Amino acid sequence: xxxxxxxxxxxxxxxxxxxxxxxxxxxxxxxxxxxxxxxxxxxxxxxxxxxxxxxxxxxxxxxxxxxxxxxxxxxxxxxxxxxxxxxxxxxxxxxxxxxxxxxxxxxxxxxxxxxxxxxxxxxxxxxxxxxxxxxxxxxxxxxxxxxxxxxxxxxxxxxxxxxxxxxxxxxxxxxxxxxxxxxxxxxxxxxxxxxxxxxxxxxxxxxxxxxxxxxxxxxxxxxxxxxxxxxxxxxxxxxxxxxxxxxxxxxxxxxxxxxxxxxxxxxxxxxxxxxxxxxxxxxxxxxxxxxxxxxxxxxxxxxxxxxxxxxxxxxxxxxxxxxxxxxxxxxxxxxxxxxxxxxxxxxxxxxxxxxxxxxxxxxxxxxxxxxxxxxxxxxxxxxxxxxxxxxxxxxxxxxxxxxxxxxxx
Numbered sequence: 535x536x537x538x539x540x541x542x543x544x545x546x547x548x549x550x551x552x553x554x555x556x557x558x559x560x561x562x563x564x565x566x567x568x569x570x571x572x573x574x575x576x577x578x579x580x581x582x583x584x585x586x587x588x589x590x591x592x593x594x595x596x597x598x599x600x601x602x603x604x605x606x607x608x609x610x611x612x613x614x615x616x617x618x619x620x621x622x623x624x625x626x627x628x629x630x631x632x633x634x635x636x637x638x639x640x641x642x643x644x645x646x647x648x649x650x651x652x653x654x655x656x657x658x659x660x661x662x663x664x665x666x667x668x669x670x671x672x673x674x675x676x677x678x679x680x681x682x683x684x685x686x687x688x689x690x691x692x693x694x695x696x697x698x699x700x701x702x703x704x705x706x707x708x709x710x711x712x713x714x715x716x717x718x719x720x721x722x723x724x725x726x727x728x729x730x731x732x733x734x735x736x737x738x739x740x741x742x743x744x745x746x747x748x749x750x751x752x753x754x755x756x757x758x759x760x761x762x763x764x765x766x767x768x769x770x771x772x773x774x775x776x777x778x779x780x781x782x783x784x785x786x787x788x789x790x791x792x793x794x795x796x797x798x799x800x801x802x803x804x805x806x807x808x809x810x811x812x813x814x815x816x817x818x819x820x821x822x823x824x825x826x827x828x829x830x831x832x833x834x835x836x837x838x839x840x841x842x843x844x845x846x847x848x849x850x851x852x853x854x855x856x857x858x859x860x861x862x863x864x865x866x867x868x869x870x871x872x873x874x875x876x877x878x879x880x881x882x883x884x885x886x887x888x889x890x891x892x893x894x895x896x897x898x899x900x901x902x903x904x905x906x907x908x909x910x911x912x913x914x915x916x917x918x919x920x921x922x923x924x925x926x927x928x929x930x931x932x933x934x935x936x937x938x939x940x941x942x943x
Contacts, residue, residue: 535695539662543636562615566632572647573629578607580650582633584659585614587857589621590836591679592656594734594929596626599654602933609648613659620832636661645671652940654678656731660699669702674940677706678932679731682713683876689716705939707932710878726935729928730879732859736836737926740863744837748814752827753783757843759902760866761786762835763856764848766798768871771898772846773802776826778899779906785838787829789848789856796830839864844902844911850874850891858883863922867914869901879921888918 553560581596583589589612600608608626611633612618622630634640641663652674653664658681668675687693688700697720706725708714714725759782761772769786776784788795800808808826811834829838839845845861850871858868858880872893874880883889890905892898905911 536662539695540637547635559615562619563632566615566618567634570631570634572631572644574647574649575607575609575628576649577651578609578628578648579603580609580611580648580653581627582611582653582655582659582664583613583617584656585612585617586620587617588656588659589617590735590857591730591732592654593626594731594738595654595678595932598929598933599936600626602937606651609650633661633664636663638663638667641667645673652676652936657681660696662695662699665699665702674704674936675702676932676936677703677708678728679928680706680708680713680725681710681730681878682708682716684716688720705935707928707935726931728931729925731928731932732857733922733925734927734929736857736859736863737922739836739860740840740922743840743864746834746837746841749785749827749838749841752785752809752824753841756781756783757906758783758785758841759844759846760784760838760842760861761846762838762848762861763787763789764846765789765852766795767851768846768848769799770802771892771895773799774895775898775902776804776807779902780825782825784826785829785842786826787831787835787838791830791832796828799828836860839866842866843915844869844905846870846898855880858889859922862888862918865915865919867905867911867918869898882921883918886917886921888914888921 550560550563554564579599581592583592596608607628610627610630613633618630618632624630634644645667650673653668654676657679665675682688687696700720700722704724706717707728708725709730711727714727717725761768764772764786772784772786788799803826807824808828809824810828810830812830839861842861843866845866845868847855847858847861847868847870849856850873852873854876855870855874858870861868862883867888867890868883869890869892870880872891874891880889884891890901892901905914
């Protein structure tokens with residue numbers, strides 16, 4: 535199994551390398567890992583995140599450990615360019631790197647250079663050689679906001695190597711009872727149900743959001759529908775709503791903001807009825823005739839929801855929906871596509887009638903009509919907000935146990 539894993543890792547590198555000749559994200563993945571020079575930060579705390587979403591998820595724990603250990607250096611690694619490129623200059627870290635390819639040589643070189651005191655990985659990231667090397671050197675390794683499902687490779691007959699990885703983890707902080715029970719079936723008992731640190735992050739953000747002054751100018755006192763992290767299929771549905779609700783304003787923040795993707799979006803909108811954030815020279819340029827505002831900028835979405843009344847979360851027609859909790863924390867009901875089954879919070883919100891899944895234009899209009907009628911969106915939004923608040927507290931559980939197990943942390 536080790537041989538197959540090592541071949542698989544190198545094959546993945548080859549595929550990404552070939553893709554880098556015509557794919558900008560793959561090129562960043564390759565170029566970013568070239569000639570990285572690791573700074574020696576003996577005794578640092580190492581956080582690893584797959585991408586930007588996991589960074590925001592694990593951020594409350596990072597901030598608390600930094601606050602309680604101001605003398606300790608913080609190192610962050612990312613697997614994906616979408617995390618690294620946006621957070622490479624974050625003031626929360628003393629150094630930010632791409633995670634090197636998971637080979638034995640790379641793991642030894644990386645950990646030799648950094649000499650971390652502990653490592654914290656978020657949710658899904660499992661890399662055999664990095665895990666093995668931390669275990670071999672008795673460096674505590676924590677998984678936070680972990681979640682497990684029966685269909686994962688850990689629980690398959692061919693998952694022996696991945697089960698071995700689980701044995702390298704010092705402690706698992708999992709989101710729910712099901713995850714803990716699945717680990718127990720494998721004989722793993724070093725697990726605590728802490729919940730999901732995303733709740734802490736989105737709740738903190740909703741209490742002190744950044745102001746975006748021009749949004750009020752755009753809204754002009756009208757009710758506002760905000761669509762976040764959208765993909766083309768989501769945008770087709772939302773574009774159809776614009777003409778059906780002339781008294782509402784629409785703000786859309788696409789998941790990808792390349793020139794090609796933005797043009798595709800503007801091509802399906804009513805002509806001269808939209809503005810783009812990148813073309814605004816001042817708030818005054820947002821004339822009231824514009825019903826649609828496109829946010830062709832990264833990093834604003836988590837604060838945009840404070841100005842909304844109903845939210846649509848993209849991704850549900852692809853691999854899965856994006857972050858519903860950011861909008862819910864501001865008291866917005868959330869609408870999303872059909873592929874949400876892997877997301878517990880989406881299932882919970884649906885059960886509370888604070889979240890709504892749709893599969894086509896007719897269903898989107900039906901749900902929107904229902905929310906607008908008699909201001910039902912306000913009741914649904916309050917349920918969403920209460921749900922988020924009720925599930926905060928994971929960070930405190932994690933920090934308290936880490937400090938107990940690692941007193942010097």
